[in-house]
Amino acid sequence: MPKSSTTERLLAVYDRLLDRYGPQAWWPARSPFEVMVGAILTQAAAWSNVGKAIANLDAADALTPEAIRRLSASELARLVYPSGYYNAKARKLKALAEFLGDRYSDDIDAMARGQTADLRTELLAVHGIGDETADDILLYALQHPIFVVDAYTRRLQDRLGMLPESRSTYSACQAFFMDHLKPDVRMFNECHALIVRHSVVHCKKRAECTGCVLLESCPAGQRENAARATSSS
DNA sequence: GCCCAGGTGGGTA
């Protein structure tokens, strides 16, 4: 892969985030299956609420595919209640546990030895697993080098003026990173985690970019700051 | 009381 200016710019952004926030060491979970559960529970939910649901599952000794299959739908829904959409998410967790049992006899290590593209196709066929959740599972649970795109990633791409024209397609946003960065599990892991960290602590409201660690790389922030300076003078 | 948070599935045009 030729080292383009885009690659250099992305690496500069990554370095700046790493300097500012340090290694994030994601995913916050004790097992690959817990990562998969968290990936489903975090859909359109605040992580603080997901943590409560995970704690409920842990207390009920339900952080295994077998235990998820054994629980009734209503009991599972009760356990994941704090993460919101509890009925929908209980159904999704059931679908994931059934898939792991049927396809891999719950052997996640064996699953991880599959080809990335094949695994992604299999995961997307499971009810409740879409592009982002599939990639969360591939990267954080199975250690495959794939770049996770979420709302924060798109927001950052937008602010950096790097959002593809077909901004609504997941694959275009993902291809932007994958085409310009060397596939590297550790780097992709840290990069996504840092984007989330930065977005949560700094860019929660799109308008504010003052003091942003990425300001030099961020045309949107520069424009906003210039406008602010003009209006205040 | 309102807005938003590490999305996805199903329906419609």
Add this chain to the structure above:
DNA sequence: TACCCACATGGG
């Protein structure tokens, strides 16, 4: 392909 809506809790 693109858009809309349902799914729902909890913190700021």
